Amino acid sequence: MYDQTKSAYLYIRVSTDEQKRKGYSLPEQEDRLLKYCAFNNIEVKGIYREDFSAKNFNRPEWKKLITVIKNKSKEGKSILFIKWDRFSRNIELAYEMIGILRKHRTTAMAIDQPIDFSVPESTVMLAVYLSVPEAENSRRALNTANGIHRAKLMGRYPNKAPIGYINLTLVDGRKIIAPKQPDAEIISWAFHQLVKNIHKIEKIRNMAYDKGLKCSRSHFFRIIHNPVYCGLISVKFNSEEQQMVKGTHDPLISETLFYEVQHIINTKRKVTAKTDILKSTFFLRGFLTCPLCGRKLSGSFSQGSTKKYSYYHCQGSCKTRISAPFLNDCYQRKLQQLVLSNGAIGLLKIILEDCNTNSQKAKYLHDQNMVIIKLNEENSILSKARKLFVVDTLKYDDYSELKKESLANSKCLKSELQDINIKLKSIEEQSQLASKPFVDIFKGFSSLDTANKKHLVNLIPPVKVNFQTGDISLELNGALSKILTSKKHKKKQ
Structure with a gap:
């Protein structure tokens, strides 16, 4: 088939799933191609090996090979591979690439599926050889999509586990996702902070990052919108219709908490910095x-x-x-310069009494006390760890990790304590309003948020x-x- 003086470049390609499914391997292909060239007296100009999908030609080694081909356009040469599915699994792109190779006096050829391009009827066989791999890809993709769809309808999460979970295979072979600490605990904490609607999302993300949740801003936004964390799996039927299925995995938060957070972040936070x-x-x-x-x-x-x-x-x-x-x-x-009139002061006193500020104050004092207790616990843990490190009972890496976690927790607790103190101060100011000779109700105008100012x-x-x-x-x-x-x-x- 080949002229005795003809040269060729060997192209060897495999993908991970093909190795598992068909037993392809790079060494096996290379061995067969080298024996073929030796038998037919074909000079091997180079060997290009890669583990890459053939859905398109955006492959590292193929790009290198094409560069070499273009630089030696005057020489007649071939690119040899085992079968046409090694060349491409997309018939449209394959024909386009064959045309490009012809411009540079290069012939693509599969040794197990030879084509004589001088015979017009051979193009029919080429179409068959190229269309079969593409059909296999399409069928495999359809089967995969259907399998994922069925798994979701059964409440299983078939994809790579989201942050906060880990993929596990049980003894009976079933694949599940399970909470992974400490990420799971931090994500749960983030949702509980968001529902308070005190801090901006970015501040909570930074606090979660300090606690050990390493993710980008966009990734954090995907996390807080993902129903997987409340035990639900989204199943799409078409571009418009979808439903939520109860998952078999353990949720990190309740459904009520998840939807409360969605309401807050979707209606009250759509404002850019x-x-x-x-x-x-x-x-x-x-x-x-x-x-x-x-x-x-x-x-x-x-x-x-x-x-x-x-x-x-x-x-x-x-x-x-x-x-x-x-x-x-x-x-x-x-x-x-505006103050309440005498008649309005009496009315304000009645309103403040109706607001039951005492019960609100009691709640905030309780929250304040709980946060102080947690802060003291963190300080105690760090103090004990420091003593163990000094006497060489605790290793440096363990101490460093524990110290980092403790400081992050303390930082978050101090932020919560500051918010509670602000609320207590506000209640205290309200309780003192009616006792002033005249009420400076606009004294705190500068500290109001933009919406209240407007x-x-x-x-x-x-x-x-x-x-x-x-x-x-x-x-x-x-x-x-x-x-x-x-x-x-x-x-x-």
Whole structure:
């Protein structure tokens, strides 16, 4: 079949599943190809071996071979392999690659399935040889998908175990996923933190990372959306229809907790960090008008030589602008001049009593005490470990790991304690409101979150703003004018 002077490159390919299924091996293929070349007096220019799928030609060794072929386009040569499924398992890409090889005076040939390209009818056999591997791949993929679908309907998780679990094979051969510590405990802790709706998701991820959960930001988001952790497995029937099946594995959290977390992260957290900064900096945007053209003022940052500066500005040709921090402070000072009227103070006292602040305070004190106990336990554990390390009872690696875990736990507990203390302080301030000579209800305006600030600005919008001096007049509607008054007016009363 080959000219005595013809040269060839040997291409040997195998994939892991083929070795298991058909017993293919690289040495066996190489041995057969070398014997074939020796028998037919074919000069072997090079041997290229790889363990890679033949779904496409994006294979490391094949790319190297093609580079060599293109650099020696003037020489007549061949690429030899055992069967056409070693060359490709995609008929469309295979024909395309055969055309490329022809341009460089190279012939692809399978020694077990020879094709005489000079005979037109031989293209029929080539189509058969190439289509069979592709059909095998398609059938195998379909069987695999059906098997995974059946396994999920039975409540089994057939894929690689998600973080927090590990794949196990039982004595009877059944494959399951089981909780893997300490990741499982940390993921459970993260869900319990999320449901409190106190911290941002990124802060909880960082706290979980400090505790030992090593995953990226995107991976953490996949974790908190994955129903596997509450014992459910999602089964898709088509692009629109899916259902949840009760899994046979042990859940890390309850279904109730999982869906509460989904409600929080899907409805209250869809805000980017950049949008948060813009809203918090320009909370008066939408309520200010340009004194020259009457347009609504926008807000943006201007890059200075050392830092960024924020301005409310007009987008018209008048180019009016004013420092955002200056105007925000002017509005805040004007707002803090408003206090409750005498009649409203009595009503507030009744409301505070109805809120049952004593029971809330008792709950927070209990939580505070529990966190302090846990902190003391962590300190005690670390102290004991340090003593064992000093007397050489505890190895350095074990001590280092224990210390790292203990410090991470203490950091999280201190953060929880800080949140509880803030709540207790808020309750204490509420209980003291009615006893003040006049109530500074807007004293804590600067510490409010952006949503509450915008709500207050909407209730008490600024009017008649002097952009030179910063003097602002506030508009009180009928209801608010009856319960709020200025400090100056209150002193006169």
